[in-house]
Amino acid sequence: SIAILLYLARKFKTPDHWYPSDLQKRARVDEYLSWQHVSIRGKASKLFLTKMLLPMLTGQPVPPEKLESVTEELNVVLKQFEEKFLQDKPFIAGSEVSLADLVALVELMQPLGVGHNPFEERPKLAEWRGRVEEALGKKLVQETHEGILNISNL
DSSP states (O other), X not given: XXXXXXXXXXXXXXXXXXXXXXXXXXXXXXXXHHHTTTTHHHHHHHHHIIIIIHHHHHSSXXXXXXXXXXXXXXXXXXXXXXXXXITTSSBTTBSSOOHHHHHHHHHHHHHHHTTOOTTTTOHHHHHHHHHHHHHHOHHHHHHHTHHHHTGGGO
């Protein structure tokens, strides 16, 4: 949870870029972390549930118009994310990776796990993902998301 991430960042005095002491940068991180619950998290997990869990639970395919509607909802918040939070910056809070970037990347891995690539046809988003993965370590990102990316093998 966000509360736990913030607690850990404070308790263990993580490097400043994760949860910046600069008030403007911290406000950007806080703004994103507050926004993402009903936007990216909500829409990415809804797509995941619609494409993966509903068919598993019901034994029925999801109607194409429902899937299209859920996908469009995600596209709307991805556009907002690019325009409001990424703008022309390398990361959400500026020039360094933060908890906001970490949380955003994690949420966007869910659609990837069910065959929807939110980075496709979104060069700004794809470049941001590359920078976040580079900052975290590509191998670590891959290992961390291995389960969700291979969920269809269940």
